[in-house]
Amino acid sequence: MSLKSTQARYGTIAMAFHWLTAIAILGLMVTGQLMDGLQDAARQITILQWHVPLGLAVLALTLARIGWWIFADSYPAHLSTGWQAVAAKAGHAALYALLLVMTLSGVAMMALSGAGETVFFGSATPLPDFGDYLPRIPHGLGSKLMLALVVLHIAAAIWHQRFKRDGAMTRILPARE
Template sequence: MSLKSTPSRYGSVAMAFHWLTALAILALMVTGQMMDGLQDAARQIAILKWHVPMGLAVLLLTLARIAWWFFADRHPAPLGTGWQALAAKAGHTALYALLLVMTVSGVALMALSGAGEVVFFGSTAPLPQFSDYLPRIPHGLGAKLLIALVALHVAAAIWHQRVKRDGAMTRILPVRD
C-alpha cells in the first residue's frame, strides 16, 4: 500500500489520520457524554484527565491531516458527481472546521475556568462550573453537531458501499489491494 493516495484509493498516511481521528472522536464523544450532568467532581476530574489530552490529540491530528492534504497528497477522485460531490466536500470541510472549533473551545474552557490547574496540577480548588464560561456554549453545541455530522458521514459511507456498491469503504480501509 502506498503512503500517498491514488485516484481510486487513499494512501496509508491518509488512512492512519482518518482512523486514528475517528477512534479519538469516538472516545471524546463517550467521555463527553459521561461528564454531561455528572455531579461527582472526582469522577469528572478522572474523565477530564483522558478527555483533554484526547482532544488535543485530535487537534494535532487534524492540523497534520490538513497539512498532509495541502503539501503532500491529493484526495482520490470523488465517487459522486454534481450535488453528491459538493455535499461530500462540504461535509468533510464541516467536519474539519468543527473539530478545530471543538478543540479551541475546549482549550479556552479549560484555560478560562482554571480547570487545568485542578485536573492536571493537583490544585485543591473545586472544579469550576463549566456552564459559567462562554466557551461552553460552542463546545456543547459543537458536540451535538459533531455527533450529527459523524452519523451522516457513516450513513453516507454505508449507503455508498451497500446501495451504490461503488467501493467507498475499500478506499479508506487498510486492506490489501
C-alpha cells in the same frame, strides 16, 4: 500500499489520520457524555484527565491532516457528481471546521476556567462550572452537531458501499494483499 493517496484509494498516511481521529472522536463523545450532568467532582476530574488529552490529540491530528492534504498528498477521485459531490465536500469541510472549533473551544474553556490546575496538577481548587464560560456554548452545540455529522458520514459511507457499490469504504480501509 502507498504512503500517498492514488486516484483510486487513500494512502497509508491518510488512512492513519482518518482512523486515529475517528477512534479519538469516539472516545471524546463517550467521555463527554459521561461528564454531562455529573455531580461527582472526583469522577469528573478522572474523565477530564482522559477527555482533554484526547481533544488535544484530535487537534494535533487535524492540523497534521490538513497540512498533509495541502503540502504532501491529494484526495482520490470523487465518487459522486452533482449535488452529492457538493454535499460530500461540504460535509468534509464541516467536519474539519467543527474539529477545530471543538478542540479550540475546549482549550479555551480549560484556560479561562483555570481547571487545568485541578485536573492535571492536583490543585485542591474545586472544578468550576464550565457553563459560566463562553466557550462552553460552541463546545456544547458543537458536540451535538459533531454527532449528527458523524452519523451522516457513516450513513453516506454505508450507502456508497452497500447501495451504490462503488467501493467507498474499501478506499479508506487497508488493502488485503
